Amino acid sequence: MDLVSRRRAGDAAIWLLLVSAPYWLTHVGGYVELGTRVLILALAAMALNFLLGFTGVLSFGHAAYFGLGAYGVAMTIKYLIASTPLAILVGVAAGTAAAAVVGPLIARLRGVYFAMCTIAFGQVFYYIAFQWRSVTRGDDGLTAWHRMPLDFGFAELDILNNNKAFYYMVLVVFAAAVAAMAFLLRSPFGRTLLAIRENERRARFLGIPVDRHIWLSWVISCFFVSIAGALYALMNDFVDPRALRWDQSGNFVIMAVLGGMRSFWGPLIGAAIFLVLEDYISSHTDNWMSFVGLFFVLVVLFFPRGILGIIGRRAVS
């Protein structure tokens, strides 16, 4: 089988697993909500990886835009209008707008300086959410609201009480976002991002305005991560400042690296492993993160290209 048909077979297998997940998850010791969580955090990790794996720029502050998406949803439903689609729009707009403003301030930075500044800006948003108690309820988080059933006019989808319905709503959004990312990465614009990742100097001397393209990639990446954040708030019917804290950003990076940041699906695999480990180990010990961390270190030591990197290598050789 050549590389293209291999990749198509892989894509088909992944979609098949995702579409059927609510029906097999329970038979392997899982539950539907775990599947939903994997989808949402995988979307966040894949969004981060748009920047990390395909532009070569490491952000440690993506949780800020994830969290803004989440707070946008919660505040819209709680204070403005009880509509799930509108809440998502507001959340995504908030996250993307913040990223667009922060972007020009950091797009000239590289490497560790870029990463540090993304943390710094991320923590700014975290402290706003933490301190502005009258609006955000601070550390207690926004409670006493919940996602609203989807009203299509002719029919209503009860995503609130039917966990499978909510899973499929998330899957539809996930699919649209992932397809859009894949489409962008295969475009001339997407190839300029690969060019920047591969060799910034060469990219610049081909006439690519590198800083501007990094800014664009950053905004696109944050747009998708805020979609994930919006879904995250809907899943929990709750949001608190931890959604925007830097350790949440770190989790996205871990998921992407764990699964393989050079492969498109890597972060999905990484998110699935991370969350299944969390789910399983945290039922035995509060120190679940030590075990996830140990696993992460082992993967990075022995498979620096992540789980999917192993398969990718084998496919090439």
Place this chain on the structure above:
Amino acid sequence: MSLLRIENVSRHFGNLVAVDDVSMIVEPGELRAVIGPNGAGKTTFFNLITGFLIPTSGRIVFDGSDITKMLPARRVWRGIARTFQITEVFPELTLHENLRIAVEVAAGYRLKAWLSRDANGEVKARVTDLLEIGGLGEKADRMVGELSHGDQRATEIMMALALNPKLLLLDEPTAGMGDQETYDITQLIRKLHHDKKLTIVLIEHDMRVVFHLADRIMVLTEGAMLAEGTPKEIAANEAVQAAYLGKVA
């Protein structure tokens, strides 16, 4: 009108004068070599032309406009393309992808999210064209990082050529190459110069290459211009022989 006019350009790094009051005029269609011992300021001189560095004093005019302080990307858009002493390519992309990116950027598609069927066809045709010029056709689907040094260098030159430059700057195109690779690259440069009528300025250490290719040669020592002239004149120049050629030969 001359294509490139460099007027009394200097570049200081603190107390060090890397380029000292150098002037050079390059006519369209010319192949100019810049030679000189290590540390003579050749690469710094190149970096001033491409905008990697800005001169401390002096003026650079390209194709009728002053580009002395222009950003590198803008100079590329105006028609200056370069290669580097250490080959700069996209190692983990295929040769085809490397060229494709260059072709798409040159066509103004860098912000496009999709291409029409026609545009796509034109891009592919241009890539095929470049692969053929570079003699790289059968390696199109290989990762560039896995290619030989000579093929990587040819790839880099083809990426520069993809930009349809008015001026091509080559920084030591045969550095670190064996005889066969040096010969191949020399033939490639010769082809670009003769068949494509491309204006080329190159830095080179290999004197066989320089005397084989160049229309005119400029010699730099310690940042300053020592001599300038045709290969014959340079070969006969006693100051050059004393400072440079004598040592090499």
